[in-house]
Amino acid sequence: MLDLVLKQLRYNSFRSLLTVLAIAAVIAEILILEGFLAGLYKQLQSAVLNRNADVIVSQTGISNFLASRSILPQLTRRDVEDVEGVKEAHPLTALSVIYSQGGRSMPIIIFVHDAIGGPTEIIAGGPVVSDRGIVIDQGLSRKFGLKPGDNITISDFDFKISGVSSRSAAFFTPFAFIVYDDLIDFYLESDVADDIATFPLLSFLLVDVEEGADPQAVAARIEKTVDVADAFLPDQLARNDEDMGRELMGPILGLLIVVSYGTGALVVGMFMFATIRARLPSLGVMRALGFKPRTLGAAVVLEAGLLTIFALPIGILLSLGLANIIHDLSPIYLILPVEPTAVVRTAIVCLALASIGALAPVRMIARLDPAVVFRS
Amino acid sequence: MLMWTLKGLVAAPLQLLASVGAIAGAFSLILFFQAVFAGESDQIVAYIEKSDADVWVMQKGVSNMHMASSFISDWKAQKIETVDGVSKVTPILYLNTVMVAGERHWFSFIVGLNKGDSRAGPWEMAAGQALPGPSEAVVPAVLARLANLKTGDQVSIADRDFRIVGLSENTFSMANSITFIAMDDLSDIMSTFGSFSYLLVDAEPGVDPIALAARLQSDVEKINALTRAEFTNNDWKIAMQMGLEVVSIMTIIGGGLALLLIAFTAYNHVGQRERELAMMKAMGVRNRSIYASIMFQIGVITTLAFLAAILIVVVAIPLTAWLVPQITLRLTLDALFQVGTAAFIVSLLAAIVPVRKLVNVDPVTAFQA
Numbered sequence: 014m015l016d017l018v019l020k021q022l023r024y025n026s027f028r029s030l031l032t033v034l035a036i037a038a039v040i041a042e043i044l045i046l047e048g049f050l051a052g053l054y055k056q057l058q059s060a061v062l063n064r065n066a067d068v069i070v071s072q073t074g075i076s077n078f079l080a081s082r083s084i085l086p087q088l089t090r091r092d093v094e095d096v097e098g099v100k101e102a103h104p105l106t107a108l109s110v111i112y113s114q115g116g117r118s119m120p121i122i123i124f125v126h127d128a129i130g131g132p133t134e135i136i137a138g139g140p141v142v143s144d145r146g147i148v149i150d151q152g153l154s155r156k157f158g159l160k161p162g163d164n165i166t167i168s169d170f171d172f173k174i175s176g177v178s179s180r181s182a183a184f185f186t187p188f189a190f191i192v193y194d195d196l197i198d199f200y201l202e203s204d205v206a207d208d209i210a211t212f213p214l215l216s217f218l219l220v221d222v223e224e225g226a227d228p229q230a231v232a233a234r235i236e237k238t239v240d241v242a243d244a245f246l247p248d249q250l251a252r253n254d255e256d257m258g259r260e261l262m263g264p265i266l267g268l269l270i271v272v273s274y275g276t277g278a279l280v281v282g283m284f285m286f287a288t289i290r291a292r293l294p295s296l297g298v299m300r301a302l303g304f305k306p307r308t309l310g311a312a313v314v315l316e317a318g319l320l321t322i323f324a325l326p327i328g329i330l331l332s333l334g335l336a337n338i339i340h341d342l343s344p345i346y347l348i349l350p351v352e353p354t355a356v357v358r359t360a361i362v363c364l365a366l367a368s369i370g371a372l373a374p375v376r377m378i379a380r381l382d383p384a385v386v387f388r389s
Numbered sequence: 390m391l392m393w394t395l396k397g398l399v400a401a402p403l404q405l406l407a408s409v410g411a412i413a414g415a416f417s418l419i420l421f422f423q424a425v426f427a428g429e430s431d432q433i434v435a436y437i438e439k440s441d442a443d444v445w446v447m448q449k450g451v452s453n454m455h456m457a458s459s460f461i462s463d464w465k466a467q468k469i470e471t472v473d474g475v476s477k478v479t480p481i482l483y484l485n486t487v488m489v490a491g492e493r494h495w496f497s498f499i500v501g502l503n504k505g506d507s508r509a510g511p512w513e514m515a516a517g518q519a520l521p522g523p524s525e526a527v528v529p530a531v532l533a534r535l536a537n538l539k540t541g542d543q544v545s546i547a548d549r550d551f552r553i554v555g556l557s558e559n560t561f562s563m564a565n566s567i568t569f570i571a572m573d574d575l576s577d578i579m580s581t582f583g584s585f586s587y588l589l590v591d592a593e594p595g596v597d598p599i600a601l602a603a604r605l606q607s608d609v610e611k612i613n614a615l616t617r618a619e620f621t622n623n624d625w626k627i628a629m630q631m632g633l634e635v636v637s638i639m640t641i642i643g644g645g646l647a648l649l650l651i652a653f654t655a656y657n658h659v660g661q662r663e664r665e666l667a668m669m670k671a672m673g674v675r676n677r678s679i680y681a682s683i684m685f686q687i688g689v690i691t692t693l694a695f696l697a698a699i700l701i702v703v704v705a706i707p708l709t710a711w712l713v714p715q716i717t718l719r720l721t722l723d724a725l726f727q728v729g730t731a732a733f734i735v736s737l738l739a740a741i742v743p744v745r746k747l748v749n750v751d752p753v754t755a756f757q758a
Binding site: 027028031032034035038039041042045072073074075076077080081082084109110111113117118119120168169186243253256257260261262264265268269272273275276277279280282283284286287290291335339 | 401404407408410411413414415417418421422425429450451452453455456457458484485486487493494495496545546547548549563564579580623626627630638642643645646649650652653654656657705709713715716
């Protein structure tokens with residue numbers, strides 16, 4: 014039977030190719046959407062994990078890293094460093110500002126960092142070494158044509174771009190990194206604060222624990238000792254942000270994925286239906302030759318399965334290519350199209366849909382009168 | 390020729406229906422994306438529009454509300470009150486943070502309202518009171534429903550508990566859920582005293598908001614004063630810009646899919662009628678007429694699919710509002726125009742496949758059979 018099916022596919026190779034391409038396009042489209050959601054969650058996690066701390070301390074009651082405003086009193090750093098097991102507490106300040114250039118605007122988050130907490134992957138230029146230096150995410154760099162050495166004006170304050178980083182964006186928002194030496198100048202000289210007292214000087218503390226100390230125990234001790242602060246293991250804080258992302262974006266992207274599956278169902282079903290229906294005369298000949306409708310039905314479902322199996326790697330490659338193109342064009346989006354669960358789910362759905370689409374004309378085969386073939 | 394074309398279209402109605410349905414699916418995917426972003430962008434500016442201030446005053450260098458932070462000293466509010474043409478100044482504090490409600494975390498914009506002044510508060514209530522007192526909150530009715538909460542229950546903002554005293558309408562969307570609390574409470578949370586985030590300025594009757602904004606800008610140092618229209622437009626633009634790339638990507642993917650589908654349908658269509666076409670060529674029907682006929686058929690299929698896509702999305706909008714109330718959808722004329730243009734281009738490109746096939750049809754085959 015496999016031989017028969019392969020011959021059928023080869024007989025009209027262009028049609029077979031079109032069908033494989035269409036199913037591959039459906040697979041790619043679904044994988045891109047699934048990958049978009051997976052990438053969004055990954056970025057939310059990475060924003061926390063890339064700060065490279067053993068424990069992260071926030072304002073009491075603030076259990077998220079992004080999308081929340083955390084303000085710690087200056088003295089918290091000293092209090093935290095006094096806690097047993099803490100080697101060093103590095104300050105980190107997060108500022109949300111809007112960057113505008115040439116009539117276009119983009120929200121950015123500026124992280125003011127000390128020894129740790131800065132960019133983890135600099136792809137052009139280098140880290141901040143001079144006054145007013147800034148490292149920007151490649152999403153911002155690409156969108157506004159900014160490169161190392163260029164000046165960037167944020168809230169009327171001129172920074173000089175020292176480097177461009179990758180994997181430093183989340184929630185459709187690129188990050189930028191500056192050092193503490195420039196923070197006060199930024200506050201005083203720019204328009205960012207009417208009154209410096211209103212803006213945070215310290216948002217989080219990134220804690221290094223002493224060698225051999227258990228981060229969880231250290232976090233518990235910080236919670237107990239420092240009233241104004243909450244302490245989290247980075248994994249926990251990352252999970253909190255991911256959960257917030259799921260709550261916020263899950264329904265909408267979930268709905269869009271459902272719509273994509275619906276569209277995919279229509280497309281794959283229609284292709285198989287049209288492919289099989291166009292071959293009704295030859296199927297009629299086979300019936301006249303004594304093939305049972307059940308055998309022909311099985312052959313048709315096998316054909317649908319084979320087409321989907323051929324389409325699957327092409328769809329995956331297509332989705333990887335598209336994901337790369339999207340990331341190149343707009344690096345603030347991270348698309349992870351080959352998450353195993355999504356690939357398996359998409360493959361199963363497409364196989365099922367192709368089989369259903371192919372089975373629809375099987376009823377026509379069953380009702381096909383072999384004599385018609387000879388009459389025509 | 391016209392009759393042949395029409396007959397060709399309806400020769401296999403089930404196949405035509407399946408083709409139209411599948412292509413409509415690809416178009417509706419694009420329309421759906423556009424509707425999501427348009428709906429969300431509308432919701433993002435809902436507070437600015439509904440609070441209906443003539444002029445918005447904020448910190449210099451800030452020109453929008455969504456994802457921004459602004460701080461303006463309280464003495465500036467007093468100064469603005471004395472400016473000619475100003476009828477009322479209503480300050481608000483504003484913070485975007487994560488709120489805990491019903492054991493779930495919700496991203497929310499928290500608006501701090503001045504004691505006893507509901508001017509900047511919710512514009513439509515589902516239940517309870519519109520003005521929160523100390524340790525009280527007015528939350529969106531949709532959020533309360535999703536979190537299984539009612540008036541009298543508690544929500545938590547930055548570890549502080551607030552009792553729900555009111556449920557507001559039209560204040561919830563995926564990216565812009567608005568919670569109202571007392572300004573003093575929000576000041577405490579933000580550790581901000583003696584400053585506000587934004588000032589809502591009402592003009593005296595007959596005063597031009599544009600002129601008033603300009604006057605405020607020149608009279609008060611280090612502020613930015615924008616008319617409601619400008620302020621709305623700034624926020625709407627930033628929301629659309631954030632979504633634009635995603636929408637463009639999905640338009641290209643959906644368009645590519647539609648292109649394949651239409652090309653396949655047309656190819657299938659021509660393939661099934663190859664002998665007829667050979668016969669027509671042999672009978673002297675000019676290629677141009679046959680091409681026109683095929684183009685017409687593709688045009689009809691694309692148009693039907695486009696109309697079906699609109700119908701699908703129009704039906705999906707109320708259905709989505711019912712099933713997933715946190716999502717706001719809006720179909721815009723712009724979106725229809727864009728998808729319509731994409732459909733036209735796609736149908737032209739898709740015609741290349743059958744036309745190429747037609748060129749290769751040899752009239753002699755009509756007599757060989």
